[in-house]
Amino acid sequence: MANYSADLSSVYYALADPTRRAIVGALGRGPEAVSALAAPFAMALPSFMKHLGVLERSGVIRSRKEGRVRTCELVPKTLSQAERWLAAQRATWEARTDRMVAFVEDLHRNESSRAKPRR
């Protein structure tokens, strides 16, 4: 990650909209010019550009202009950070569940050994 770290709040905020998630889905198949990217969306271009702005400021996508064509592409590293945070929460939660299962199994083993009839 070096000295680059997207702000997780702005990344999750960027993903909190179905249009913006659809844009991310489309760019997963490769970089695309804004006009081609916008075409499937029933939306005025200024509104669409606002969504691209939110995605770009969060670091989820980046764009470059060559002549009159602006091309957008995903920044996979940013999405990875958002995925890693969620994976870390799951790891914490699963570790806790594992400890609980081990505890209950121990309890059960002790109960059964105590329940055995003595001879």
Next chain:
Amino acid sequence: MANYSADLSSVYYALADPTRRAIVGALGRGPEAVSALAAPFAMALPSFMKHLGVLERSGVIRSRKEGRVRTCELVPKTLSQAERWLAAQRATWEARTDRMVAFVEDLHRNESSRAKPRR
């Protein structure tokens, strides 16, 4: 997932705040009463309750009240959905990268076989 599916937009929106992410982190270690959960945060209780409300409405956490104590816990399934969406985007992107690498390798192989001196 059956007939339950949290709205991804509200889930990502819920995660787009450092306080709410810290609450998720704390609840990963187990259910907790609101008062204990709020203690480490330098924040008035009404503001804290608003954050809990956003998390609960998105399905990231749930709470129950027993007597005067409200206890919160994570809903791991909701976070898993958010993680899976990100993993799916990565899979799409990685499949594309793999195809590009294969394409470039093919190109390189063809170039080298053509560059061999003929006898």
